[in-house]
Amino acid sequence: MKNSKVKIIALIMWIIFEIVAVVLWLSKDNIFYLLNFSYIGTSIALGLVLMANNQPYARRIVQLLVGTYMLVYLGLIDNENMQIEGFWYYLFTGVFEAATIHYAVAKIFGPLIFGRGWCGFACWTAMILDFLPYKTPQSHERRKIGWIRYIAFAVSLIFVSVLFLCKVDNIERIMFWAFLIGNIVYYLVGITLAFTFKDNRAFCKYICPITVFLKPISYYSLFRICCDKTKCINCGKCERLCPMDVEVTNNSRKRKNATECILCMECVKNCPKKAL
Numbered sequence: 001m002k003n004s005k006v007k008i009i010a011l012i013m014w015i016i017f018e019i020v021a022v023v024l025w026l027s028k029d030n031i032f033y034l035l036n037f038s039y040i041g042t043s044i045a046l047g048l049v050l051m052a053n054n055q056p057y058a059r060r061i062v063q064l065l066v067g068t069y070m071l072v073y074l075g076l077i078d079n080e081n082m083q084i085e086g087f088w089y090y091l092f093t094g095v096f097e098a099a100t101i102h103y104a105v106a107k108i109f110g111p112l113i114f115g116r117g118w119c120g121f122a123c124w125t126a127m128i129l130d131f132l133p134y135k136t137p138q139s140h141e142r143r144k145i146g147w148i149r150y151i152a153f154a155v156s157l158i159f160v161s162v163l164f165l166c167k168v169d170n171i172e173r174i175m176f177w178a179f180l181i182g183n184i185v186y187y188l189v190g191i192t193l194a195f196t197f198k199d200n201r202a203f204c205k206y207i208c209p210i211t212v213f214l215k216p217i218s219y220y221s222l223f224r225i226c227c228d229k230t231k232c233i234n235c236g237k238c239e240r241l242c243p244m245d246v247e248v249t250n251n252s253r254k255r256k257n258a259t260e261c262i263l264c265m266e267c268v269k270n271c272p273k274k275a276l
């Protein structure tokens with residue numbers, strides 16, 4: 001992909017986030033939304049510009065900028081549960097705030113434009129998992145345990161439903177602890193699986209409940225990796241390097257593991273013929 005194209009994508013992403021920032025700021029009369037989405041949009045655009053300039057750590061910089069902001073500032077300091085249980089909590093309370101906005105932008109409607117870019121550039125769980133040694137999975141064979149994500153999804157929904165049905169006091173405090181404990185569990189399970197399967201992204205492939213939203217929606221993503229067959233020499237390098245086992249050179253939306261692409265750009269960066 002030409003560097004100019006990446007810069008145009010950076011500009012589009014920045015404009016999208018600024019539109020969200022201004023609309024929420026004005027509609028909710030809260031300047032936090034302007035600062036929050038401007039920060040995230042600018043971080044992503046910066047990462048894409050760095051990527052266009054062939055900076056090898058561009059994506060990692062965005063992960064750290066956005067991931068630590070959301071985990072440490074929004075989650076731990078501001079006590080906003082941005083995990084899936086936080087989404088259910090805000091949804092049940094009927095307010096369009098915090099996790100409901102986050103899910104709408106990053107995980108439900110946003111993926112129609114940028115697919116699973118959240119997973120490649122911003123997720124605070126993957127931000128840590130990507131430091132582990134198995135950036136390229138040792139095997140591209142999938143294990144048949146992807147059903148675990150549906151269990152995790154159901155458990156989060158049942159957990160919050162029970163809190164509401166039993167009219168438990170101080171749910172907000174429980175949500176804070178759920179965020180804290182949930183993240184510790186995610187990191188422990190993610191790191192254990194990464195070493196067991198020799199695959200940094202094993203947690204994303206089999207456990208993460210958010211993929212129940214992300215995978216079907218990203219099927220329709222506007223931004224996706226496509227292969228120029230006139231340039232491709234079928235060397236297989238892209239598929240060997242892909243952390244998500246995507247059948248990269250097949251342009252069909254139905255290609256193997258199509259909805260797994262996290263737009264990390266490893267395939268694009270490493271294609272010897274610039275065919276992607």
Ligand code: SF4
Pocket residue numbers: 118119120123124125126203204205208209210211
């Ligand atoms: S699949 Fe889940 S854990 Fe992995 S990057 Fe996406 S949201 Fe984060």
Ligand code: SF4
Pocket residue numbers: 227231232233234235236237238239248249270271272273274275276
């Ligand atoms: S790395 Fe490039 S040339 Fe090699 S198979 Fe992939 S798209 Fe084709």
Ligand code: SF4
Pocket residue numbers: 225238241242243244245246248260261262263264265266267268
């Ligand atoms: S290597 Fe390419 S196909 Fe694989 S996840 Fe990254 S961007 Fe998507």
